[in-house]
Amino acid sequence: MTYLAQTQIPATYMRGGTSKGVFFSLKDLPEYAQQAGAKRDALLLRVIGSPDPYAKQIDGMGGASSSTSKTVIVSESTQNGHDVDYLFGQVAIDKPFVDWSGNCGNLSAAVGAFAINNGLVDPSKIPTTGVAVIRIWQLNIKKTIVAHVPITDGKVQETGAFELDGVTFPAAKIQLDFLDPTDASGEMFPTGNVLxxxxxxxxxxxxxxxxxxxxxxxxxxxxxxxxxxxxxxxxxxxxxxxxxxxxxxxxxxxxxxxxxxxxxxxxxxxxxxxxxxxxxxxxxxxxxxxxxxxxxxxxxxxxxxxxxxxxxxxxxxxxxxxxxxxxxxxxxxxxxxxxxxxxxxxxxxxxxxxxxxxxxxxxxxxxxxxASMGRSARILMQGWVHIPPIV
Missing domain, CATH: 3.10.310.10 (Diaminopimelate Epimerase; Chain A, domain 1)
Incomplete structure (x- = not known):
């Protein structure tokens, strides 16, 4: 019996805030996964190792918790006044399901750095030393996030003294501004009541x-x-x-x-x-x-x-x-x-x-x-993820 070889896809494994996930450039995904749909979901499920009835995600990149069963797709922005588009997929652990209904605020901290490292940001916006201000269009919720990414010698600075509870080691601080964070309906309180x-x-x-x-x-x-x-x-x-x-x-x-x-x-x-x-x-x-x-x-x-x-x-x-x-x-x-x-x-x-x-x-x-908060992010590993062919 003949078995097909695995597919390899360029990817970066990153921590953002108190979460971590697998990051992709949209252009690096197989053509069938560059559009939303069942085949894209199947690919991301296989990358993460879901659905897993053992709830361990041993055969994938997931870490068997909601904080580590995450995927991100980044591309050059199609939105005026923005640098990149960012799409977040929360992968269920024990079910064949990718939830696209919301954003991940923690992984938002890693999007600007990933975009810079992968050539998705205009080089003129990146100082030799200082802070790169990256405007991110969050596709899940149609909102703007502004990431203030520290730069040293023209490269993203990842090490630093900023401590974030829930993360063991210090790193460089990334300031995140969530602009107009109310959901797309514009109603902060869906029922019309604060209580x-x-x-x-x-x-x-x-x-x-x-x-x-x-x-x-x-x-x-x-x-x-x-x-x-x-x-x-x-x-x-x-x-x-x-x-x-x-x-x-x-x-x-x-x-x-x-x-x-x-x-x-x-x-x-x-x-x-x-x-x-x-x-x-x-x-x-x-x-x-x-x-x-x-x-x-x-x-x-x-x-x-x-x-x-x-x-x-x-x-x-x-x-x-x-x-x-x-x-x-x-x-x-x-x-x-x-x-x-x-x-x-x-x-x-x-x-x-x-x-x-x-x-x-x-x-x-x-x-x-x-709304604003300080987070941190860094690359854990980059290269390729390997998955069996998606039928």
Whole structure:
């Protein structure tokens, strides 16, 4: 019997923020995968090693968590005033599914560097030494991200002293500005309210804030769920009943936000919305053993991604946190002391993160022009990924 040889595709394995994924230039993909569709999805699934009933992704580049089961496609921008287009695919681990419904804020930090390294940015925009300002068009959500990428001797600077909780080693800081981070509908609060009640069978009525900034997110009170807001991954991810409850909440919240029509459809939209629960600041010990004191943070937040508690915080959810904190009456604002904020420092399982956002009310509607945060990124490996032929 004759077997076909593997296909090799130029790729870069990068860390961006507290995530990592496989990056491709659009032009380097096989012709059949240069357009959206089932064959592109099949290629990315095979690269990452999904679907994997063992949930380990041993036969692929994925790392068996939502933070490491990610793909990025970058190309020269077709959008006026932008340098590159960036498309993000969240690859399910145990299902044959790539979710294109939202952005990855963490991997956004690596897009500018990847684009520069792969010749996708006009060389005149790259200083000999200084900061390259790269305007990125985020194709999933049709929004602009501005990456401030440090440059030394004409090349992307990756090493530095910037420390990011959730990442073991320091690196160079990359400032990210998310412009007009409200979703494409323009409605920051899909229900029209900053505070709602969500009815969930078996759980009763829960206070909730539904927000569509950064990424659609459902914020809940930790105490109503029986939590302190200081939980670790093991506290949640080792409890199948808790994970099932959160998925039920997510499905009902998605319906209320207008993202799906029926709760059953949540199974095909795993990446969005996110679910997070908040509590007032308190002392705790991070997953790395670092003592976090209540006076170091404004609020405690825990968030779930792809059905599991995140080890740190999704970058897009951090934008949602900062935006909600800036609006009086939201659960995030209440837990952070019920005072207007243009920046917030929150505690997550791995430590802390500070994010800025300024909200204003125009004609009765809340808007945010920009949210900003510091991340870092670096190349882990580059060369080719090899996959069996896609039929």
């Amino acid at each position: 709602d009640t969500l009815s969930v069978p078996g759980l009763g009525e829960l206070d909730a804030t539904f927000i569509a900034a950064g990424i659609p997110t459902i914020f809940l009170r930790a105490e109503q769920l029986g939590y302190s807001g200081l939980e670790t991954q093991d506290d949640i991810n080792n409890d199948p009943e808790a994970l099932a409850r959160f998925e039920l909440i997510r499905a009902h919240g998605a319906v209320k936000m207008g993202l799906i029509e029926r709760i059953e459809q949540a199974q095909t939209r795993q990446h969005t919305p996110k679910v997070a629960f908040v509590a007032p600041a308190a002392d705790y010990v991070s997953s790395s053993g670092k003592a976090i004191e209540a006076n170091q943070i404004d609020i405690s937040v825990r968030a779930l991604s792809m059905g599991k508690l995140h080890h740190a915080m999704m970058g897009t959810a951090a934008v949602a946190i900062a935006t909600a904190a800036a609006v009086p009456g939201t659960l995030v604002n209440q837990a952070a002391g019920s005072i207007p904020r243009e920046s917030i420092k929150f505690g997550h399982p791995s430590g802390t993160l500070e994010v800025g956002a300024k909200a204003t009310q125009i004609d009765g509607k809340w808007v945010v022009s920009q």
